Amino acid sequence: MFQPAQMTTDTRDAVRVHLLDLSTLGAMVYGTPTPAVGSDVQIACGIGLGTARVAWAEGRRFGVVFARPIAESCLDAILRAQDALVAAASRRIGTLNG
Numbered sequence: 830m831f832q833p834a835q836m837t838t839d840t841r842d843a844v845r846v847h848l849l850d851l852s853t854l855g856a857m858v859y860g861t862p863t864p865a866v867g868s869d870v871q872i873a874c875g876i877g878l879g880t881a882r883v884a885w886a887e888g889r890r891f892g893v894v895f896a897r898p899i900a901e902s903c904l905d906a907i908l909r910a911q912d913a914l915v916a917a918a919s920r921r922i923g924t925l926n927g
């Protein structure tokens with residue numbers, strides 16, 4: 830997964846990040862600046878995923894735990910959208926190479 834998203838904190842305006850992994854309980858995020866472990870962030874990727882607490886950070890990657898689990902239907906919608914983007918990109922590449 831490499832889902833574009835927006836992250837905000839109490840001290841920063843929205844910055845672009847990418848979700849590398851996503852579950853109903855949390856996510857692995859890639860971006861900079863990396864928020865401090867223990868800080869709260871808000872994440873959105875087309876829809877708001879809510880507030881999450883940074884559980885760990887290493888380089889530009891960090892893990893967050895959602896304050897409230899996201900609904901399975903929300904997770905499914907995000908994964909379907911990601912799959913559609915990958916399929917569309919594959920078709921474009923196939924068209925360019927074929």
